[in-house]
Amino acid sequence: MARRRGRGIASVNYPIGMNLGGDPSQALVHSNPGGKFTVALSSIDLGQGMKSVVRQICAEALGVPVEDVFVDTADSDTGPHCMGSFASRGTHRVGNAVIAAAEEARGVLLEAAAEKLEVDAADLVTDGRGNIHVRGAPSRLITVADASAAAQFEQGRTVSGRGIFLVPMSTPDPETGAMDPVTCYAHACTVAEVEVDDETGEVEVISIEAAYEVGRAMNPRLVEQQLVGGGWMGMSHALWETTEPYYPDRSHGPTDFNQYLMPGPGDICEQRFTILERPAPDGPYGGKGVGEMCSTPPIPAIANAIFDAVGVRIDEMPFTPEKILRALKEQGGAR
Amino acid sequence: MSHVTLDFRLNGTGRTELIAGGETLLSLLRHRLDTTSIKQGCRQGTCGSCTVIVDGEPRLACITLAATCDGCTIETAESLPGPGGLHPLQQAFMDHFAAQCGFCTTGMLMAAKALLAANPSPTREDVVDAISGNICRCTGYQPIIEAVLAAAGAGPSGAGQPGGSRPGVV
Ligand code: FES
Ligand code: FES
Numbered sequence: 001m002a003r004r005r006g007r008g009i010a011s012v013n014y015p016i017g018m019n020l021g022g023d024p025s026q027a028l029v030h031s032n033p034g035g036k037f038t039v040a041l042s043s044i045d046l047g048q049g050m051k052s053v054v055r056q057i058c059a060e061a062l063g064v065p066v067e068d069v070f071v072d073t074a075d076s077d078t079g080p081h082c083m084g085s086f087a088s089r090g091t092h093r094v095g096n097a098v099i100a101a102a103e104e105a106r107g108v109l110l111e112a113a114a115e116k117l118e119v120d121a122a123d124l125v126t127d128g129r130g131n132i133h134v135r136g137a138p139s140r141l142i143t144v145a146d147a148s149a150a151a152q153f154e155q156g157r158t159v160s161g162r163g164i165f166l167v168p169m170s171t172p173d174p175e176t177g178a179m180d181p182v183t184c185y186a187h188a189c190t191v192a193e194v195e196v197d198d199e200t201g202e203v204e205v206i207s208i209e210a211a212y213e214v215g216r217a218m219n220p221r222l223v224e225q226q227l228v229g230g231g232w233m234g235m236s237h238a239l240w241e242t243t244e245p246y247y248p249d250r251s252h253g254p255t256d257f258n259q260y261l262m263p264g265p266g267d268i269c270e271q272r273f274t275i276l277e278r279p280a281p282d283g284p285y286g287g288k289g290v291g292e293m294c295s296t297p298p299i300p301a302i303a304n305a306i307f308d309a310v311g312v313r314i315d316e317m318p319f320t321p322e323k324i325l326r327a328l329k330e331q332g333g334a335r
Numbered sequence: 336m337s338h339v340t341l342d343f344r345l346n347g348t349g350r351t352e353l354i355a356g357g358e359t360l361l362s363l364l365r366h367r368l369d370t371t372s373i374k375q376g377c378r379q380g381t382c383g384s385c386t387v388i389v390d391g392e393p394r395l396a397c398i399t400l401a402a403t404c405d406g407c408t409i410e411t412a413e414s415l416p417g418p419g420g421l422h423p424l425q426q427a428f429m430d431h432f433a434a435q436c437g438f439c440t441t442g443m444l445m446a447a448k449a450l451l452a453a454n455p456s457p458t459r460e461d462v463v464d465a466i467s468g469n470i471c472r473c474t475g476y477q478p479i480i481e482a483v484l485a486a487a488g489a490g491p492s493g494a495g496q497p498g499g500s501r502p503g504v505v
Contacts, residue, residue: 047435047473217504224502225432225478232475257381257470265463265476273502 001199004334005206008304011189014293016280017089019181022166025089026080027097029058029105030160033152035130035145037062037105039071042079043094048291049222050090056218057095057284061102062109063126064144080162088289091218092184095284096165104161112151112159113142184280186288187213190234192301196309198334201321203306205235205269208298213276215288223275226290231271234298236262239318310334343407345370346414354401361385361396364411372412372441376470383469386442387411393449395468412441415448424448427486428479435473442469447483457487 017023028040039058045051051071059066073079082094107121113132114121117140125135126144133141142150151157172179190210196203208231217223240261244253254260279286299317307313311334312327328334341354345368354363361378364370364387373396376382380398387396388410415422424444427433434440443466450457450465457465462483471479 047437049435220502220504221432225435225474227502228477229435229473229475232477256379257377262470262472264470265466265480268476271475271477275502275504277504 002334003195003197004309005193005195006305006307006309007191007193008301008306008308009189009191010297010300010304012187012293012297014088014186014188014289014296015182016087016092016184016186016289017167017182018083018087019167019170019179021083022169023083023089023093024164024166025082025093025097027054027094027101027163028080028160029062029098029101029163030158031105031109031144031148031151033149035064035068035143035148037064037069037102039069039098039101040079041071041073041082041094041098042076043082043090044073044076044085046085048085048090048226049219050085050094052222053091053218053287054094054098057287058098058102059128060285061099062106063128063132065128065130068130068144080164086292088186088292090291091287091289092215092280092283093165095218095287096282097163099284100163100165101161102163104163105159106161108151108157108159108161109144109147112155112157113147115155116142116147116150183282184215184288186215186290186293187276188293188297190297190301192298192305194302194305194309196306196324196334198310198328201324201328203239203302203319203321203324205239205302207270207272208235208301209272210294210297211274211276212290212294213278213288214290215280215283216277216286217275218285218287220275223290224273227273227275227294228271230291230294231298232263232268233295235269235302237295237317238299238302239263239320242318339402341401341405343404343409345409346411352401356400356402358401359397360387360389360394360399360401360404360409363401364396364409370411370413374438374441376438381470382439382442383446383466384439384442386445386469388445388449391449391452393446393465410445410448412444415444422448424451424483424486427482431478431482431485433474433478433482439469439471439473443471443479447486450483451487455487457484459484 031037054071055069059069110121110124123135124132126132130144131141148159151159167183170179170181192208193206194203280288314323337356338353341352365373374384376384378397380395385396386393389407446466462480
């Protein structure tokens, strides 16, 4: 009877988004007369940081300070359509839609500025600090605020843009079944270290170490926040959470937090991450997505670590002491 | 149901309210007095999102009868920001990215505030213990523990420093 240590590895190729109906997202961007921009979305920030990332992306595409961009996700009735916040799709799908909308709005802004400066719009650049000037002649400038006001009070233009991003629907080839549903994959490799008590069947996760390839880490602290929280979720799926122990029979299913268990602050393990950046050709500034994928690889990594520790393969989540003890009994003990 | 009057201090202001005998502190504060920092998660004492401080002790408002708080001093997260801005715990939560959806955050802040009032230099174990009745679905707890430790290190007037080693971007 002993606590036995094991180490397991799992890798994931994570498809960003999904293939239903093209998986589109839309964005609308407009400037108020003071030169501040609003991005209207139906996409929801659940706490994963989408609003921050969209704000960064929009500011970059417009060429204005990030402080001058506001993201309005208030209402899916009045905002432009979005499929939703899931499948790690927000940064990729919404980000691309926002770039398209921001580029259109930027085009109008530069036209308005060009008219005021009496130059060709193609010769104008933004400095990212709220000014538009002639390329190579920084003193021939107009502020974004003045250009926006001129558009809206003198020239009769709306400084606005529309954007949509859509991955064309892929249907299976009737002969071979082959299809191409995904344009963008993120990748990860996770190593989990566990201790299994071969007397009680209890598993303690000692550490999770992982490398995540996320395209471009738009906001490294938000990526890290997702990875830490997602690692915990993966560990929770692996060892704790279950809705219906006798699925599809609902009996004995948990009905509250006394029965639906998750690891608490005393059950967490050390987590270490490395973020790899390999920009995606069709990602917004190379960005992929990390929200959901990071909760997946800890699960097989922990299953493999349990096998390494005591020699039993548990292939049904969660890996409860009961399942481990039954498997150990069948095997005739740990090995 | 019979009604009684309740005298208490809420976030520094004296109040008198007429309450039903069976009314919970959660119902009184959140639903009637608009103290909406208090979140109603489970309403049965298992999630901690309704944590408030009553006479210095963390309490679950959903299973506290308001009638038991006569003469008490009650603090909610609304009381955290001072004249100089955010409370050090709030600043540390921001610096450490310790909130995602935010549903648990106010309860966590109040549990942490009660801890630091009783124990200004907690160990990691003390912090884990203090927030062990508060469920967070998003953060994995690590950033919250780091934030509370940083706020403790910063003392009552300073702000927490972002700590821990950041992952390398390669
Ligand atoms: S609402 Fe009070 S503990 Fe959950
Ligand atoms: S931040 Fe979402 S529950 Fe804690």
